[in-house]
Amino acid sequence: MSAGARPPGGRGGVLAALGATVAWGGNYTCAKRVLEEIDPLSVATARALAGLVVFGAVLLVIDGPAGLSAARLRRTLPLGLLGIAANQILFIEGLSRTTATHSAILIALLPVHVLILSALAGLERITARKAAGVAIAFAGVVVVAAEKGLSLSGGTLTGDLLTLCGGLVFAGYTVAGRPVLRELGPMRTTALSFMSGGAAILVLGLPAASRVEWRSVSVTAFGGLAYIMIVATVAAYSLYYFAVDRLDPSKVAVFTYLQPLIAAAIASAVRDEPITARLVAGGALILAGVVAAERG
Numbered sequence: 001m002s003a004g005a006r007p008p009g010g011r012g013g014v015l016a017a018l019g020a021t022v023a024w025g026g027n028y029t030c031a032k033r034v035l036e037e038i039d040p041l042s043v044a045t046a047r048a049l050a051g052l053v054v055f056g057a058v059l060l061v062i063d064g065p066a067g068l069s070a071a072r073l074r075r076t077l078p079l080g081l082l083g084i085a086a087n088q089i090l091f092i093e094g095l096s097r098t099t100a101t102h103s104a105i106l107i108a109l110l111p112v113h114v115l116i117l118s119a120l121a122g123l124e125r126i127t128a129r130k131a132a133g134v135a136i137a138f139a140g141v142v143v144v145a146a147e148k149g150l151s152l153s154g155g156t157l158t159g160d161l162l163t164l165c166g167g168l169v170f171a172g173y174t175v176a177g178r179p180v181l182r183e184l185g186p187m188r189t190t191a192l193s194f195m196s197g198g199a200a201i202l203v204l205g206l207p208a209a210s211r212v213e214w215r216s217v218s219v220t221a222f223g224g225l226a227y228i229m230i231v232a233t234v235a236a237y238s239l240y241y242f243a244v245d246r247l248d249p250s251k252v253a254v255f256t257y258l259q260p261l262i263a264a265a266i267a268s269a270v271r272d273e274p275i276t277a278r279l280v281a282g283g284a285l286i287l288a289g290v291v292a293a294e295r296g
Contacts, residue, residue: 013246020239021255025262027232028100029270031092034224040092042212043228045205047088048198050229051237055191055198067188068195076180076192083173084197089204090166098159101273104263105144105283106163108256111290112137113171121175129296137289143282187241253294257287 034043059067095103112134118124126134145160173193180189243252260283267273 010247010251013243014251016239017243017247017252017255018258020236020243021258022262023231023236023239025104025259026266027228027236028095028104028263029267030224030227030232031095032100032267032271034221034228035092035096037217037221038212038225039208040096041089041205042209043225044088044092044201045209046225047092047228047233048084048194048201048205050233051084051194052198052202054234055194055237059188059191059195063188067191072184072192073195076177076184076189077196079173079177079180079189080193080196080198081200082169082176082197084193085200085204086169087166087173088197088201090162090169094159094162094164094166096159098156098163099273100267100271101260101264101275101279102144102147102156102160103163104260104267105279105286106141106160107167108260108283108286108290109137109141109164110167110171110174111253111256111294113168114174115293117168117171117175123175123178127296130293131296133289133291133293133296135289136292137286140282140285140287140289143278143285147276147278147282186244190237190241257290260287 031043056068091103091107115124115126115130116134119126141160141164145157147156177189177193184192240252243255264273264275264279264283268275
């Protein structure tokens with residue numbers, strides 16, 4: 001549906017954006033439970049497999065065999081390696097070494113990462129207000145990371161750094177993908193990126209997955225893995241692009257700010273992750289910095 005054909009109020013788009021945000025917010029806690037029994041690379045492999053099957057089918061339905069042409073796959077190969085392969089591996093490896101709440105708060109830095117890379121590429125000018133927003137956001141990162149100590153040998157610092165790197169490579173995907181997005185649109189770009197990025201994850205992850213004692217994995221962990229594959233990957237991405245098709249991008253972006261709040265609430269309720277004053281202060285600084293950087 002084109003922007004001009006959006007329904008009045010875009011209620012369906014709002015509900016879809018909210019659904020995707022809740023699905024992704026719950027993914028942190030769900031994935032932490034799965035990681036208690038299945039190694040991170042095997043979890044990433046299962047998620048990549050789901051994306052490959054579903055988004056490959058989507059491309060065939062909307063474009064036929066031409067949807068998976070060699071030219072298109074070559075065009076989106078760098079995006080797949082950045083936004084799917086590197087991002088998802090760094091995300092799950094980082095999550096295995098930090099808390100669900102830390103991970104969700106640090107992922108919220110994505111707009112700041114995009115701003116920095118855009119400025120370095122000469123695509124955007126950093127104003128004084130944007131620079132102040134970046135500084136405030138990264139001050140929040142220090143506060144959040146220091147909550148569990150700043151030693152690499154303990155606490156959550158290693159996981160926090162991996163999570164930050166995951167956000168940075170996804171920002172690279174976002175910036176590098178702008179020309180492709182204008183040509184192919186978000187759904188096709190993401191689906192094609194899953195083809196190359198998902199394949200790369202399978203190459204790296206299948207050996208690890210083959211060593212998992214799947215018969216000893218609990219029903220709870222299998223249920224969590226199904227959530228990651230079906231809800232947090234297939235359903236959430238589908239809802240997100242349904243929302244993008246019906247709402248202005250700025251309205252969809254607002255839901256980004258809700259994700260760490262939802263994730264923290266779920267992690268606290270399900271996993272008893274404490275919401276400390278330091279965590280609240282750091283999260284508030286990050287969100288305030290992100291808003292200032294985006295609107296500066």
